[in-house]
Amino acid sequence: MNNKPFIIAAPLAGYTNLGYRRFLKTFGVDLTVSEMISDFALIYHNKETLNMVKTSLDERPVALQLFGGSKETLLKGLEVLQEVATYDYLDLNFGCPVNKVFKNNAGSAFLKKERRDELFETVQAIVNLSKVPVSAKIRLGINEDNINVVETCKILEKAGVSLITIHGRTKAQLYAGKANYDYIKLAKEAVKVKIIANGDIDSLSKAIEVLNYTKADGIALGRGILGNPYLITQIKRYYEDGTILKDPTLKEQLEYLKQHYSLLKETKNVDRAIIEMRGIAPHYLKRFTNIKKYKVKLSMIKNEDELMSIIDEILFDESIKTII
Numbered sequence: 001m002n003n004k005p006f007i008i009a010a011p012l013a014g015y016t017n018l019g020y021r022r023f024l025k026t027f028g029v030d031l032t033v034s035e036m037i038s039d040f041a042l043i044y045h046n047k048e049t050l051n052m053v054k055t056s057l058d059e060r061p062v063a064l065q066l067f068g069g070s071k072e073t074l075l076k077g078l079e080v081l082q083e084v085a086t087y088d089y090l091d092l093n094f095g096c097p098v099n100k101v102f103k104n105n106a107g108s109a110f111l112k113k114e115r116r117d118e119l120f121e122t123v124q125a126i127v128n129l130s131k132v133p134v135s136a137k138i139r140l141g142i143n144e145d146n147i148n149v150v151e152t153c154k155i156l157e158k159a160g161v162s163l164i165t166i167h168g169r170t171k172a173q174l175y176a177g178k179a180n181y182d183y184i185k186l187a188k189e190a191v192k193v194k195i196i197a198n199g200d201i202d203s204l205s206k207a208i209e210v211l212n213y214t215k216a217d218g219i220a221l222g223r224g225i226l227g228n229p230y231l232i233t234q235i236k237r238y239y240e241d242g243t244i245l246k247d248p249t250l251k252e253q254l255e256y257l258k259q260h261y262s263l264l265k266e267t268k269n270v271d272r273a274i275i276e277m278r279g280i281a282p283h284y285l286k287r288f289t290n291i292k293k294y295k296v297k298l299s300m301i302k303n304e305d306e307l308m309s310i311i312d313e314i315l316f317d318e319s320i321k322t323i324i
């Protein structure tokens with residue numbers, strides 16, 4: 001059994017903002033990562049981006065994630081980041097498959113075979129400039145014919161990163177198919193730097209299976225904890241003393257939902273928090289039946305009163321059952 005794996009809340013653009021990160025901290029996560037931050041937006045002191053890089057003491061340690069298409073702009077962006085933000089790790093995004101990002105040579109475009117030397121030089125320069133340890137988030141490669149994750153890990157290790165999170169898919173796969181843990185296992189065997197396994201980990205049993213198989217130093221959880229933050233506590237506790245904590249009840253899930261909202265509200269204005277909750281709240285009802293109409297209602301909430309009254313309605317609806 002792996003000894004106390006490192007548990008990371010994976011970066012999710014549109015979700016892992018300050019409020020959500022502080023919320024996840026209460027479940028015992030070891031590290032949270034911000035949404036991806038554009039080097040150009042930093043260079044131009046984009047107001048929204050300067051807001052995005054704000055952190056709070058009670059969420060530390062926290063990583064801020066940077067993306068960009070060239071060594072020069074990444075370094076310039078980092079200079080600004082170091083002036084304006086307080087954080088513990090710098091994470092580099094070499095995994096984003098989105099076309100707009102890829103076309104600008106950023107994200108997973110750094111995994112192209114012809115950019116190996118550039119990847120090394122870029123990361124080495126960033127490690128030299130950074131005041132905090134640097135980590136990287138990667139995919140298996142550009143597509144199935146170009147899987148180069150072991151080589152990428154060796155390059156990143158030589159360039160000085162202290163941790164690598166591997167999402168077990170290629171760029172071409174986007175989020176389709178299943179994450180492949182075979183290559184994560186191979187990468188772990190090939191380097192000394194800490195390897196974090198990522199992709200499709202959505203239960204305690206899956207976490208145990210992936211950790212046992214890959215021998216990774218930890219796991220990063222993205223969609224699996226969205227609406228199920230207690231999974232973090234379940235995994236932490238299991239690796240502390242072998243206890244298998246029960247899944248949360250509907251009542252507990254609704255309590256977490258309220259806490260999530262209340263922390264979003266603290267850092268965003270109420271209207272913005274409500275808009276975000278439309279996408280987030282239905283996730284809290286994933287494990288229950290006869291719940292569809294409430295999911296629809298939650299996805300259309302207009303204000304806090306509506307959110308709270310739907311939560312009450314759900315709480316007193318005896319037709320709702322837990323999916324075992």
Ligand SMILES: Cc1cc2nc3c(=O)[nH]c(=O)nc-3n(C[C@H](O)[C@H](O)[C@H](O)COP(=O)(O)O)c2cc1C
Nearest residue numbers: 010011012013035036137167199200221222223224
């Ligand atoms: C909505 C969404 C936003 C994401 N944003 C980021 C991001 O900003 N930076 C990043 O490195 N990965 C991002 N990812 C990828 C996740 O961090 C993670 O690698 C992927 O979702 C697989 O893990 P999971 O199955 O645990 O979600 C995003 C994924 C989703 C679904």
